Amino acid sequence: MEFKKTICCIGAGYVGGPTMAVIALKCPEYKVEVVDIDEAKIAKWNSDRLPIFEPGLEEVIRATRGKNLFFHTNMAQAIKESEVIFVSVNTPTKEHGEGAGMAADLRYWESTARTIREHAEGHKIVVEKSTLPVRTADAMAKILCNFSDCKSFEIVSNPEFLAEGSAIKDLLEPDRVLIGARDTEKGRQAALAIEEIYLHWVPKERILLSSVWSSELSKLVSNALLAQRISSINSITPLCEITGADIREVSRAAGMDSRIGGKFLNASVGFGGSCFKKDILNLVYIARSYGLEEVAAYWEWVVRMNEYQKHRFVKTMIRAMFNTLANKRICLFGFAFKANTSDTRETPALYITQKLLEEDASVVITDPKALENARSDLKGLSGNIEFVEDPYEAAKGSDAIAVITEWELYRDLDYGRIYDTMQKPAFIFDGRNILDHKALHSLGFQVYPLGARPLLHW
């Protein structure tokens, strides 16, 4: 088949895979190639067992793969063939060296720039899909063009705002699509070329055009603001527990003010995921590197509050269970960082498991989609850990259940049946406030909601 245009994406991860699959679905006249250095991951994209779980993804892949969507590892070919090259490689926090623990590690990004430079022929539009520090496009431009060999290219920033678990819906119905380009003839043309892709399904009024720097910074700021809301509501939970207020009522009352809005005000055991922490720390690092200490300190507290919340959750468990968890069996309901995903990156469950093991507790982990990742995350940890798919089996013989992930299935379990199989007193720590606490209490459980007084039998 003759395609009107070829585009590619370097990086076949949580963003690259779903994003390109939706573009392929909505732009059947485009050939879409997704490439990665990870051969095993590409093999999974080409199999019936996709490398990630995302509701609706399988259907989109089934409709496009092999027709106009292709996953492979031949980077040179993809770069040569494509007019538009999306770059969606990982940009984790630096682990060592200058800025360790704060700054973005741009090694994958830079290596991609060099690969593009090596294989590009003709004019290319290079699209920053990864989340990057503001002014990264400058560095990319310097790699793509030095005096001896200047490639013809234009760099556009088009950050991705999808959330895991709802990625396909977010891609099909985005609140906005942001395209940052230079205010030059070439820059405007490149922005229009990217806009043309999205116009296949996104209404024009939802497509925002801005400068490259505003676009890069908007992505960091959007994540920082979302995380800030969670830390803000979480910061009130200990106050509720002491005073007898209930965080769900407080959150509802505050969120009904249309200026505040109700979303992202669910108190939790702490936010996780691969991006909130790393993007805020990146913002903090940038601010600090420009000498803006107050700005840096302000945003740093969003992350510190999140650490506090995870720590507090474990402390509550220890206190409630008579100041010792030694030899107690504790069952974690959920290991994924949120519901509807198999992703466990930065999941609060990891920290909590480590702390419980340090207290000499045995930990039983159940999760409908994330057990494989949990196994690999916890490999090498010493202590007694079990992985059990069935939540009823997992809870059997436990002293406590701790709800870590808000999977819908945990709401509807037969807790009477579970109670009967547990040690007594049987505790439930609801780190997501998804359960019916009064009903659990009347079954005999000692119930610890988050941000409300516990319901106890003594």
Ligand code: NAD
């Ligand atoms: P990921 O780790 O799932 O995927 C990145 C992929 O890039 C990996 O498969 C890796 O093998 C590949 N890669 C690394 N270096 C490469 C190279 N030189 N050549 C080819 N492939 C290479 O990461 P992700 O979650 O998809 O995130 C990618 C970017 O998107 C990050 O900057 C992240 O901040 C941003 N982002 C992520 C999400 C999300 O929900 N995960 C949402 C919005 C934005």
Ligand code: UGA
């Ligand atoms: C987040 C943003 O929502 C996306 O817009 C962004 O594109 C993405 O980061 C990214 O850049 O990677 P994601 O991390 O996938 O998406 O999921 P969220 O729904 O934002 O949840 C993040 C964490 O916050 C989860 O652990 C979730 O359980 C927690 N959360 C969320 C709360 O604790 N309370 C809430 O009210 C909402």
